[in-house]
Amino acid sequence: METILELKQVVKSFGSLTAVNHIDLKIKRGEKVVIVGPSGSGKSTLLRTMNFLETIDSGEILFEKEPCGYVTRGDKLVLDSQKKLCALRSEIGMVFQQFNLFPHMTVLQNVMEGQVTVLKKSKAEAKDTAYKMLDKVGLPDRSDVYPVTLSGGQKQRVAIARALAMQPKMMLFDEPTSALDPELVGEVFDTIRSLANEGMTMVIVTHNMGFAREVADTVIFMEQGDFIAKGTPDEFFSSKVLHPRISEFLDKLL
Ligand code: ADP
Numbered sequence: 001m002e003t004i005l006e007l008k009q010v011v012k013s014f015g016s017l018t019a020v021n022h023i024d025l026k027i028k029r030g031e032k033v034v035i036v037g038p039s040g041s042g043k044s045t046l047l048r049t050m051n052f053l054e055t056i057d058s059g060e061i062l063f064e065k066e067p068c069g070y071v072t073r074g075d076k077l078v079l080d081s082q083k084k085l086c087a088l089r090s091e092i093g094m095v096f097q098q099f100n101l102f103p104h105m106t107v108l109q110n111v112m113e114g115q116v117t118v119l120k121k122s123k124a125e126a127k128d129t130a131y132k133m134l135d136k137v138g139l140p141d142r143s144d145v146y147p148v149t150l151s152g153g154q155k156q157r158v159a160i161a162r163a164l165a166m167q168p169k170m171m172l173f174d175e176p177t178s179a180l181d182p183e184l185v186g187e188v189f190d191t192i193r194s195l196a197n198e199g200m201t202m203v204i205v206t207h208n209m210g211f212a213r214e215v216a217d218t219v220i221f222m223e224q225g226d227f228i229a230k231g232t233p234d235e236f237f238s239s240k241v242l243h244p245r246i247s248e249f250l251d252k253l254l
Pocket residue numbers: 014017019037038039040041042043044045046
């Protein structure tokens with residue numbers, strides 16, 4: 001399988017703090033990458049650089065082998081034209097911990113919005129796709145309500161439908177179940193799992209080790225902006241003994 005997204009020596013700092021420290025990563029089409037690690041280790045920042053929500057200080061990001069997003073001005077990297085970025089962002093969907101639905105729009109409008117404004121689809125076409133995506137996430141009968149009336153699990157599934165409606169080539173999930181009551185976690189993981197089974201390329205930040213073990217092709221442990229370990233779930237979980245910090249981290253989760 002070919003590489004869909006590649007990060008080369010990506011660095012992102014906030015003042016004197018290096019949140020992402022010379023990261024190299026290749027993600028293959030269809031691959032499921034799970035990133036784990038303590039709070040503040042740079043997981044969200046790394047995910048946001050992949051979607052160009054965070055401007056990197058140095059390094060390179062290639063999507064489908066093409067360097068993208070950045071041009072060099074003097075000794076600085078600056079984000080490229082709006083147009084190129086928009087096209088790129090619509091190809092990489094993102095789902096956040098806090099759902100980030102538009103509260104003043106119905107569920108249907110939430111799922112239609114990006115299709116109309118970014119993809120320039122007709123309303124009819126956007127609506128058609130929105131219904132299909134709501135069906136896919138198991139919410140065919142919630143299209144006309146406002147987000148405030150939904151449970152957290154339903155909100156997150158709407159957020160997933162909204163991302164999918166942009167027909168992305170890959171999906172990023174940043175702790176998609178961390179804001180949910182425990183009984184609502186399952187329905188969101190079920191939705192993500194079925195996407196995974198359909199072959200979607202995805203990067204998922206989660207503390208749910210069961211899910212990591214089940215769905216991941218690759219598990220990465222991140223600490224202080226660095227990858228401390230990277231491997232298949234089997235390699236990762238058996239390497240516990242070799243990596244005291246990972247073992248300590250996993251023990252704390254139990
Ligand atoms: P994680 O998702 O693993 O918890 P983050 O990527 O959110 O970690 O944060 C990594 C580090 O970068 C933390 O020390 C955090 O405080 C810092 N950080 C993240 N975003 C910002 C920001 N916008 N401004 C300043 N510091 C930030």
